[in-house]
Amino acid sequence: MIDERRTSLVGYLVRLGDDNLVLAQRLGEWSSRGPTLEEDIALTNIALDLLGRARFLFTYAGHVEGRGHKEDWFAFFRDEREFTNLLLVEQPNGDFAHTMARQFFFDAWSVPLWEHLSASTDPTLAGIAGKAAKESRYHLRHSSAWVTRLGDGTEESHRRMQSAVDSLWRFTGEMFWSDAVEVELAEMETAVVPVRLRPRFDRTVDEVFAAADLRRPADAFQRRGGRLGLHTEHLGHLLAEMQHLQRASPGLRW
Numbered sequence: 001m002i003d004e005r006r007t008s009l010v011g012y013l014v015r016l017g018d019d020n021l022v023l024a025q026r027l028g029e030w031s032s033r034g035p036t037l038e039e040d041i042a043l044t045n046i047a048l049d050l051l052g053r054a055r056f057l058f059t060y061a062g063h064v065e066g067r068g069h070k071e072d073w074f075a076f077f078r079d080e081r082e083f084t085n086l087l088l089v090e091q092p093n094g095d096f097a098h099t100m101a102r103q104f105f106f107d108a109w110s111v112p113l114w115e116h117l118s119a120s121t122d123p124t125l126a127g128i129a130g131k132a133a134k135e136s137r138y139h140l141r142h143s144s145a146w147v148t149r150l151g152d153g154t155e156e157s158h159r160r161m162q163s164a165v166d167s168l169w170r171f172t173g174e175m176f177w178s179d180a181v182e183v184e185l186a187e188m189e190t191a192v193v194p195v196r197l198r199p200r201f202d203r204t205v206d207e208v209f210a211a212a213d214l215r216r217p218a219d220a221f222q223r224r225g226g227r228l229g230l231h232t233e234h235l236g237h238l239l240a241e242m243q244h245l246q247r248a249s250p251g252l253r254w
Contacts, residue, residue: 005188008181009122010065011084012191014074015181015227017057018085021075022235023106024050025242026093035096042142046103049135056128076246080236081229088171090226090235094164097157100146101164104208107140109175112200116192125190144208151212158213165209166217173222175201 027047034040058071088106093099114136117129150157176194185191209216225231246252 005184006064006066008184009190010061011181012185013057013061013064013125015084017054017061017074018083019089019106020050020057021054022083022085022238023089023103024048024054025238026089026091027099027103029093030099043099046139046142049139053128053132053135056131060124060128072246076243077250080231080239083231083235083239084227084229085231085235086171086174087223087226087232088168088174090232090238091168091171092234094167095160096146097150097160098164098167100143100150101161101168103139104143104147105168105172105175105205107136107143108201108204108208109172109197110136111140111204112197113192113194116196119189120191121189140204144204147208147214148212151209151214161212162214165214169217170219170221170223172201174224174226177224177227179227 024047027043027050030040030043031047032040034043054075055071058074061074062069062071086106088102091102093102111133114129114133118126118133120126120129147161150161152158176198178193178195182191182193186193205216208214
Protein backbone atom coordinates (compact mmCIF):
# COMPACT_ATOMS: atom_id res chain seq x y z
CA MET A 1 0.00 0.00 0.00
CA ILE A 2 1.49 3.36 -1.02
CA ASP A 3 2.06 5.84 1.80
CA GLU A 4 -0.54 8.38 0.63
CA ARG A 5 -3.33 5.83 0.51
CA ARG A 6 -2.18 4.35 3.81
CA THR A 7 -2.42 7.77 5.47
CA SER A 8 -5.90 8.36 4.06
CA LEU A 9 -7.16 4.95 5.15
CA VAL A 10 -5.79 5.40 8.68
CA GLY A 11 -7.46 8.80 8.92
CA TYR A 12 -10.77 7.37 7.72
CA LEU A 13 -10.68 4.44 10.13
CA VAL A 14 -9.79 6.71 13.03
CA ARG A 15 -12.59 9.19 12.39
CA LEU A 16 -15.14 6.39 12.30
CA GLY A 17 -13.61 4.92 15.44
CA ASP A 18 -13.77 8.31 17.15
CA ASP A 19 -17.47 8.70 16.30
CA ASN A 20 -18.29 5.40 17.94
CA LEU A 21 -15.96 5.74 20.91
CA VAL A 22 -17.22 9.18 21.91
CA LEU A 23 -20.87 8.24 21.54
CA ALA A 24 -20.27 5.04 23.51
CA GLN A 25 -18.81 7.14 26.32
CA ARG A 26 -21.84 9.42 26.26
CA LEU A 27 -24.30 6.53 26.39
CA GLY A 28 -22.28 4.91 29.16
CA GLU A 29 -23.10 7.92 31.30
CA TRP A 30 -26.68 6.61 31.41
CA SER A 31 -25.62 3.34 33.04
CA SER A 32 -27.69 2.88 36.24
CA ARG A 33 -29.58 6.12 35.40
CA GLY A 34 -31.98 4.94 32.69
CA PRO A 35 -35.69 5.78 33.03
CA THR A 36 -36.49 2.07 33.36
CA LEU A 37 -34.41 -1.03 34.05
CA GLU A 38 -35.05 -2.34 30.53
CA GLU A 39 -33.92 0.94 28.97
CA ASP A 40 -30.90 1.11 31.25
CA ILE A 41 -29.80 -2.27 29.90
CA ALA A 42 -30.62 -1.29 26.29
CA LEU A 43 -28.53 1.89 26.38
CA THR A 44 -25.63 0.05 27.97
CA ASN A 45 -25.77 -2.65 25.30
CA ILE A 46 -25.84 -0.07 22.52
CA ALA A 47 -22.83 1.63 24.11
CA LEU A 48 -21.00 -1.70 24.16
CA ASP A 49 -21.80 -2.26 20.47
CA LEU A 50 -20.33 1.14 19.64
CA LEU A 51 -17.28 0.53 21.82
CA GLY A 52 -16.64 -2.83 20.18
CA ARG A 53 -16.90 -1.18 16.77
CA ALA A 54 -14.39 1.48 17.80
CA ARG A 55 -11.97 -1.20 19.01
CA PHE A 56 -12.07 -3.01 15.65
CA LEU A 57 -11.53 0.23 13.76
CA PHE A 58 -8.65 1.41 15.96
CA THR A 59 -6.96 -1.98 15.89
CA TYR A 60 -7.10 -2.05 12.10
CA ALA A 61 -5.94 1.58 11.89
CA GLY A 62 -2.90 0.68 14.00
CA HIS A 63 -2.15 -2.28 11.75
CA VAL A 64 -2.37 -0.18 8.57
CA GLU A 65 -0.35 2.65 10.10
CA GLY A 66 2.45 0.27 11.07
CA ARG A 67 3.82 2.36 13.95
CA GLY A 68 2.94 -0.03 16.74
CA HIS A 69 -0.09 1.88 18.01
CA LYS A 70 -2.72 -0.30 19.69
CA GLU A 71 -6.39 0.49 20.25
CA ASP A 72 -5.71 1.99 23.69
CA TRP A 73 -3.29 4.52 22.21
CA PHE A 74 -5.97 5.91 19.90
CA ALA A 75 -8.51 6.09 22.71
CA PHE A 76 -6.43 7.33 25.63
CA PHE A 77 -3.28 9.06 24.43
CA ARG A 78 -4.45 11.54 21.84
CA ASP A 79 -5.40 15.11 22.69
CA GLU A 80 -8.68 16.82 21.86
CA ARG A 81 -7.45 18.37 18.61
CA GLU A 82 -6.37 14.92 17.39
CA PHE A 83 -9.90 13.53 17.65
CA THR A 84 -11.91 13.78 14.43
CA ASN A 85 -15.37 12.68 15.56
CA LEU A 86 -18.58 14.37 14.50
CA LEU A 87 -19.67 17.25 16.71
CA LEU A 88 -23.05 15.55 17.13
CA VAL A 89 -21.74 12.63 19.18
CA GLU A 90 -19.93 14.76 21.75
CA GLN A 91 -23.00 16.76 22.70
CA PRO A 92 -24.11 16.22 26.34
CA ASN A 93 -26.90 13.75 27.10
CA GLY A 94 -29.36 16.32 28.37
CA ASP A 95 -32.70 14.73 29.19
CA PHE A 96 -33.81 11.38 27.78
CA ALA A 97 -35.48 13.00 24.76
CA HIS A 98 -32.22 14.78 23.92
CA THR A 99 -30.27 11.51 24.11
CA MET A 100 -32.77 9.73 21.88
CA ALA A 101 -32.79 12.51 19.28
CA ARG A 102 -28.99 12.45 19.12
CA GLN A 103 -29.01 8.67 18.82
CA PHE A 104 -31.69 8.72 16.15
CA PHE A 105 -29.77 11.16 13.95
CA PHE A 106 -26.60 9.10 14.34
CA ASP A 107 -28.40 5.82 13.60
CA ALA A 108 -30.22 7.21 10.56
CA TRP A 109 -26.79 8.12 9.16
CA SER A 110 -25.00 4.97 10.33
CA VAL A 111 -27.27 2.42 8.67
CA PRO A 112 -26.62 3.56 5.07
CA LEU A 113 -22.97 4.25 5.91
CA TRP A 114 -22.22 0.72 7.09
CA GLU A 115 -24.34 -0.85 4.36
CA HIS A 116 -22.25 0.96 1.74
CA LEU A 117 -18.99 0.07 3.50
CA SER A 118 -19.93 -3.61 3.68
CA ALA A 119 -19.15 -3.63 -0.05
CA SER A 120 -15.79 -1.87 0.42
CA THR A 121 -12.85 -3.09 -1.64
CA ASP A 122 -10.94 -3.28 1.65
CA PRO A 123 -11.95 -6.72 2.99
CA THR A 124 -11.19 -5.91 6.64
CA LEU A 125 -13.25 -2.72 6.58
CA ALA A 126 -16.03 -4.58 4.76
CA GLY A 127 -16.06 -7.21 7.51
CA ILE A 128 -16.28 -4.58 10.25
CA ALA A 129 -19.04 -2.83 8.32
CA GLY A 130 -21.09 -5.98 7.85
CA LYS A 131 -21.33 -6.51 11.60
CA ALA A 132 -21.87 -2.80 12.25
CA ALA A 133 -24.72 -2.63 9.73
CA LYS A 134 -26.66 -5.34 11.56
CA GLU A 135 -26.16 -3.60 14.90
CA SER A 136 -27.06 -0.19 13.48
CA ARG A 137 -30.37 -1.42 12.08
CA TYR A 138 -31.32 -2.57 15.57
CA HIS A 139 -30.15 0.71 17.07
CA LEU A 140 -32.25 2.65 14.56
CA ARG A 141 -35.37 0.65 15.40
CA HIS A 142 -34.79 1.43 19.06
CA SER A 143 -34.11 5.16 18.72
CA SER A 144 -36.84 5.79 16.12
CA ALA A 145 -39.37 4.05 18.36
CA TRP A 146 -38.51 6.38 21.22
CA VAL A 147 -38.56 9.48 19.03
CA THR A 148 -42.03 8.47 17.83
CA ARG A 149 -43.26 7.55 21.30
CA LEU A 150 -42.12 10.79 22.87
CA GLY A 151 -43.01 13.03 19.93
CA ASP A 152 -46.52 11.59 19.67
CA GLY A 153 -47.00 11.21 23.41
CA THR A 154 -48.01 13.76 25.99
CA GLU A 155 -47.79 17.49 25.55
CA GLU A 156 -44.70 17.52 27.75
CA SER A 157 -42.93 14.64 25.99
CA HIS A 158 -43.66 16.25 22.61
CA ARG A 159 -42.25 19.57 23.78
CA ARG A 160 -39.07 17.93 25.03
CA MET A 161 -38.51 15.92 21.86
CA GLN A 162 -39.11 18.90 19.59
CA SER A 163 -36.72 20.94 21.74
CA ALA A 164 -34.07 18.22 21.39
CA VAL A 165 -34.52 18.10 17.60
CA ASP A 166 -34.25 21.89 17.38
CA SER A 167 -31.08 21.88 19.48
CA LEU A 168 -29.28 19.06 17.64
CA TRP A 169 -30.31 19.62 14.03
CA ARG A 170 -27.45 22.09 13.49
CA PHE A 171 -24.97 19.22 13.92
CA THR A 172 -26.49 16.89 11.30
CA GLY A 173 -25.08 18.61 8.23
CA GLU A 174 -21.51 17.68 9.15
CA MET A 175 -22.32 14.02 8.57
CA PHE A 176 -22.58 14.72 4.82
CA TRP A 177 -19.55 16.96 4.40
CA SER A 178 -16.66 15.46 2.42
CA ASP A 179 -12.93 16.08 2.50
CA ALA A 180 -10.00 14.81 0.41
CA VAL A 181 -9.68 11.66 2.53
CA GLU A 182 -13.17 10.39 1.73
CA VAL A 183 -13.05 11.50 -1.90
CA GLU A 184 -9.76 9.68 -2.50
CA LEU A 185 -10.91 6.47 -0.82
CA ALA A 186 -14.31 6.62 -2.52
CA GLU A 187 -12.60 6.74 -5.92
CA MET A 188 -11.03 3.38 -5.04
CA GLU A 189 -14.40 2.13 -3.72
CA THR A 190 -12.89 1.71 -0.27
CA ALA A 191 -15.09 4.36 1.33
CA VAL A 192 -18.27 6.23 0.43
CA VAL A 193 -18.73 9.93 -0.26
CA PRO A 194 -21.00 11.09 2.60
CA VAL A 195 -23.39 13.04 0.38
CA ARG A 196 -24.58 9.69 -1.02
CA LEU A 197 -26.00 8.90 2.42
CA ARG A 198 -28.21 11.99 2.51
CA PRO A 199 -31.28 10.73 0.58
CA ARG A 200 -31.64 7.68 2.82
CA PHE A 201 -31.11 9.79 5.94
CA ASP A 202 -33.71 12.35 4.84
CA ARG A 203 -36.23 9.63 4.02
CA THR A 204 -35.80 8.02 7.43
CA VAL A 205 -36.08 11.35 9.24
CA ASP A 206 -39.18 12.37 7.28
CA GLU A 207 -40.93 9.06 7.99
CA VAL A 208 -40.22 9.12 11.72
CA PHE A 209 -40.98 12.83 12.12
CA ALA A 210 -44.32 12.35 10.36
CA ALA A 211 -45.24 9.54 12.76
CA ALA A 212 -44.03 11.57 15.74
CA ASP A 213 -45.72 14.84 14.70
CA LEU A 214 -42.34 16.60 14.76
CA ARG A 215 -41.15 19.34 12.43
CA ARG A 216 -37.76 19.89 10.89
CA PRO A 217 -36.11 23.07 12.19
CA ALA A 218 -36.40 25.95 9.76
CA ASP A 219 -32.94 27.29 10.65
CA ALA A 220 -30.55 26.21 7.88
CA PHE A 221 -27.39 27.00 9.88
CA GLN A 222 -25.10 23.99 10.24
CA ARG A 223 -21.99 23.57 12.37
CA ARG A 224 -18.95 21.57 11.43
CA GLY A 225 -15.32 21.25 12.48
CA GLY A 226 -15.13 17.93 14.26
CA ARG A 227 -13.53 16.19 11.27
CA LEU A 228 -10.82 18.87 11.41
CA GLY A 229 -10.24 18.51 15.15
CA LEU A 230 -12.20 21.67 16.00
CA HIS A 231 -14.65 20.67 18.71
CA THR A 232 -17.22 22.10 21.06
CA GLU A 233 -16.29 22.69 24.68
CA HIS A 234 -17.89 19.37 25.65
CA LEU A 235 -15.31 17.00 24.16
CA GLY A 236 -12.48 18.18 26.40
CA HIS A 237 -14.48 17.40 29.54
CA LEU A 238 -15.47 14.00 28.18
CA LEU A 239 -11.88 13.08 27.32
CA ALA A 240 -10.59 14.25 30.68
CA GLU A 241 -12.88 11.79 32.41
CA MET A 242 -12.36 8.97 29.91
CA GLN A 243 -8.57 9.23 29.71
CA HIS A 244 -7.68 10.11 33.29
CA LEU A 245 -6.82 6.65 34.58
CA GLN A 246 -4.63 5.60 31.66
CA ARG A 247 -2.81 8.93 31.59
CA ALA A 248 -2.23 8.85 35.33
CA SER A 249 -0.92 5.27 35.20
CA PRO A 250 0.18 4.47 31.62
CA GLY A 251 0.10 0.79 30.76
CA LEU A 252 -2.11 -0.04 33.72
CA ARG A 253 -3.46 -3.59 33.66
CA TRP A 254 -6.40 -5.03 35.60
